[in-house]
Amino acid sequence: MRTWSSPALERLGSTAAVPSIFDTRLGGIAQLPDAEDSAGLYVCGITPYDATHMGHAATYITFDLLVRAWLDAGKSVTYVQNVTDVDDPLLERARDTDVDWRDLAQDQTDLFRADMEALSIVPPDHYVPATEAIDWLVPWVEQMIEEGFAYRVPAGTGPDGVEHPEGDVYFDVRGAADTRNEPARWFLGYVSTYSEEHMAELFPERGGDPQRPGKRDPFDPLLWRARRDGEPHWDGGSLGQGRPGWHIECTVIAQRFLGMPYTVQGGGSDLRFPHHEMGAGHAFAMTGERMAEHYVHTGMVGLDGEKMSKSRGNLVLISALRAQGRDPRAIRLAVLANHYRSDWFWTDELLTAAEHRLERWQRAVAAVAEEPSAALDASDRLVEEVRQALGRDLDSPRALEAVDAWAERALAEPSAAGSAADVVALISLRLGIGL
Numbered sequence: 001m002r003t004w005s006s007p008a009l010e011r012l013g014s015t016a017a018v019p020s021i022f023d024t025r026l027g028g029i030a031q032l033p034d035a036e037d038s039a040g041l042y043v044c045g046i047t048p049y050d051a052t053h054m055g056h057a058a059t060y061i062t063f064d065l066l067v068r069a070w071l072d073a074g075k076s077v078t079y080v081q082n083v084t085d086v087d088d089p090l091l092e093r094a095r096d097t098d099v100d101w102r103d104l105a106q107d108q109t110d111l112f113r114a115d116m117e118a119l120s121i122v123p124p125d126h127y128v129p130a131t132e133a134i135d136w137l138v139p140w141v142e143q144m145i146e147e148g149f150a151y152r153v154p155a156g157t158g159p160d161g162v163e164h165p166e167g168d169v170y171f172d173v174r175g176a177a178d179t180r181n182e183p184a185r186w187f188l189g190y191v192s193t194y195s196e197e198h199m200a201e202l203f204p205e206r207g208g209d210p211q212r213p214g215k216r217d218p219f220d221p222l223l224w225r226a227r228r229d230g231e232p233h234w235d236g237g238s239l240g241q242g243r244p245g246w247h248i249e250c251t252v253i254a255q256r257f258l259g260m261p262y263t264v265q266g267g268g269s270d271l272r273f274p275h276h277e278m279g280a281g282h283a284f285a286m287t288g289e290r291m292a293e294h295y296v297h298t299g300m301v302g303l304d305g306e307k308m309s310k311s312r313g314n315l316v317l318i319s320a321l322r323a324q325g326r327d328p329r330a331i332r333l334a335v336l337a338n339h340y341r342s343d344w345f346w347t348d349e350l351l352t353a354a355e356h357r358l359e360r361w362q363r364a365v366a367a368v369a370e371e372p373s374a375a376l377d378a379s380d381r382l383v384e385e386v387r388q389a390l391g392r393d394l395d396s397p398r399a400l401e402a403v404d405a406w407a408e409r410a411l412a413e414p415s416a417a418g419s420a421a422d423v424v425a426l427i428s429l430r431l432g433i434g435l
């Protein structure tokens with residue numbers, strides 16, 4: 001599917017070190033590999049039933065920082081993102097607002113692209129809607145049934161009033177867990193590291209159906225939902241007509257475009273369980289491989305004391321801020337002022353502070369450009385500081401402080417601040433902000 005146009009990505013004169021990043025599964029900072037071949041990144045995309053809000057933007061800006069860190073280290077990156085263009089919340093919204101679910105998905109995906117472009121986010125190499133993955137995933141689900149990793153659950157009667165012959169298909173979490181354990185490639189809790197009690201609490205809140213009669217285990221997630229009245233459906237071969245479950249969509253898209261294991265699986269911390277947990281389980285059942293080397297999760301952005309979410313309706317939309325004439329570069333700076341792993345709340349003061357910061361940086365760069373200096377130490381040092389901050393777990397607040405300190409010195413003594421062009425190039429490549 002079409003992505004959006006890429007911001008300018010000019011490399012700097014020297015190269016940075018390959019970054020390290022916090023891995024949820026390991027519970028600590030991991031050095032990303034410095035292999036010859038390219039890094040593989042999969043980031044879970046939007047469910048397009050509402051416009052991009054600040055939480056989505058923060059998540060995609062975070063992984064954009066990672067892509068930029070890799071590029072600055074001289075790596076090539078294969079970046080894949082999905083669009084969950086068929087799922088319960090999208091279908092419910094379409095029904096409630098009386099629009100065709102396809103039109104809703106199309107409109108909101110268009111808006112998302114425009115927001116991403118405005119925020120200077122490097123587009124994925126492959127932008128893949130779930131509806132495109134159905135033909136690819138059916139054979140995997142059929143194989144999982146054959147190999148005993150998946151099973152059928154009676155689904156009642158279909159739209160024609162006849163009992164569904166095939167039923168819904170569920171993933172057998174206990175059956176698929178790696179019992180050899182040397183080294184364990186998957187078990188329930190492998191990715192999230194959550195306790196069973198915590199997983200049990202989260203599962204029904206995040207799309208799971210622990211009470212569904214006929215399942216082998218309450219945690220078993222849906223792989224294929226048999227056709228129901230009024231719901232979109234596809235031909236599922238021996239699975240019968242229906243539509244896919246959520247987790248399998250991402251696993252199959254990642255497998256197809258990246259192979260396994262790829263370098264980083266990313267998304268918000270709300271996807272730690274069950275989405276990334278189950279996705280990794282599906283991957284292991286499908287291929288016998290681990291899904292990703294590393295799992296990276298962003299904190300949740302909130303508003304007025306609560307997590308920002310489409311279901312709660314407490315949203316700050318990127319498109320609305322843009323329509324008010326707020327500078328997308330300032331929106332980006334406001335997000336970057338928070339470390340990606342912390343949960344934080346959006347406020348208008350954050351944006352105002354970012355606007356002031358942007359203006360100060362612009363003034364400093366202009367002042368330095370007017371008084372070129374041969375002493376490059378100051379700008380070289382800034383390049384080093386920003387690279388170090390972002391290279392260790394994407395510490396953007398520290399990177400911004402380093403630029404602030406440089407700007408303050410530059411405004412006081414422009415002729416001692418080094419090369420304005422180098423600073424502009426650094427901020428453009430690493431922070432995605434054109435001055």
Ligand code: 5CA
Nearest residue numbers: 044045046047055056059084267268300301308
């Ligand atoms: N389509 C699925 C992923 S396959 C989905 O979660 N879609 S979403 O539209 O709900 O979220 C899109 C991305 O934004 C996901 O990576 C999600 O983890 C992240 N996200 C959602 N809400 C927030 C929030 N409040 N703060 C930070 N990130 C968020």
Ligand code: ZN
Nearest residue numbers: 044045250275
């Ligand atoms: Zn996903």
